[in-house]
Amino acid sequence: MLIKIPCASACNESDVTPESIYLSRRAVLGASLAGLAASALPSWAQAGDASRYDGVEAADAPGWFKDKLPSTKWQAVNVQNETITPFKDATHYNNFYEFGTDKGDPAQNAGSLKTEPWSVVIDGEVAKPGRYALEDFMKPYQLEERIYRLRCVEAWSMVIPWMGFPISELLKQVEPTSKAKYIRFETLQDPKVMPGQRSGFALIDWPYVEGLRLDEAMNPLAILAVGMYGRTLPNQNGAPLRLVVPWKYGFKSVKSIVRISLVSEQPKTTWQSIAANEYGFYANVNPTVDHPRWTQAHERRLPSGLFSPNIRQTEMFNGYGEQVAALYTGMDLRKDY
């Protein structure tokens, strides 16, 4: 498939709403007419439903992803009174230190990451451990679009339409044993394609590791994502498989996952190992607990204008308290930050 990369000033084909969508959007989305629509749509639209959002770069999606599109539950979870962050910003302002520490580095360097074939290891305290090819791993799940706020620990935030499935469904598949208390995620380690892992000055002990308590992972808001903005994940956003936990700081949502382990002890996570006083295991968004180097009371919602900085109050649990606060009853969140 041809991937077109136009220069920034050029209008591209995707800016034009295809007539078929313009005339009958529902019919196009409907599974019954999918075949007809596919023949009427230009080739880029078949790669994903990229036309749902403006300015989305087309991607060549693997077959299993395309197969799931017709049955995807769009806007299964939405946000109220929020503007979705433009695709360009969500894909060119990233923290993915495997590809460099500058916000623009991941977009620049992650092109070398090969996401096909990809396999995921499931191990630890489960009845069904194993190594699965991604397409097999994904087989049981229906995709849902989840439009979530994303709050970075660095005090900026975005609103992103993810596509994925709840972790609870994965847990049903792999059957954790009674000893399983936590779930641990590991990012790919491949210094050949990840320049950040080659740096001799990195404080991070690769691979990147994150984890959740099992009941946190069971919460319906916690998902594993394979897409965003109606298409597959761009590499810099953690392709092909990443975690999204919207009530926690962004660094919890580990990218490019190669291993998922059910464990009995609280896993030692990457940022906690570097600076435990700055990054706790829980890392719940909490405006009342400062990062030692900056306040967490406010955030810059991106894109932030030069002359009208888009600064807003940060909400407890990033605004998802109703759904998740019960997980932490009886805990002192100032201590367990």
Added chain:
Amino acid sequence: MRYLWWRLAVFLAICAVPVAWLHQAWILDLGPDPGKTLVDRFGLGTLVLLLITLAMTPLQRVTGWAGWIAVRRQLGLWCFASVVVHMLAYGFFILGFDWAQLGVELVKRPYIIVGSLGFLCLLALAVTSNRYSQRRLGARWKKLHKLIYVVLGLGLLHMLWIARADLKEWAIYAGVGAFLLALRIPAIAGRIPRRKARKTAAVTKV
């Protein structure tokens, strides 16, 4: 004025950088968080200008060309200008001019304290950079302006405490800074081959 064209060239070359950034900001080319980008750029710009300023004396010693010293004060003032913009941008884009929060930051965050101290030192140097102060302070002026070494230390510490996961960039700046400071250690400075200032230096005017 000696080296008029050379000074003007340096002036314009440095001017061009913030003008280019402003243009980038104008055409929305600074990314989704342009304010933070500018804060970081002017902060780093301050450090770079500080290092360039500190390189002038060794360059003059090695090459014997007095033109390096002729632009040293200008470079120091550029460094000060950069730190002023850095702090204003921090106040506007990061704090939203929330003065109460500034008070909290000034008390609680070591890197902010260190940065502010560095700014105060630069302020003292900028205020006394004129000829009147030089005459007035006499021998004490030279002592006072040794503060620039302190500023370098504070600036590097400020940057180190902001770094979170990778120290490569910091290590490069710290390395250059350490090298420039080492050149001032008498035992090392004495070994640098010195070229005497040539009377014909003016010929090399740009």
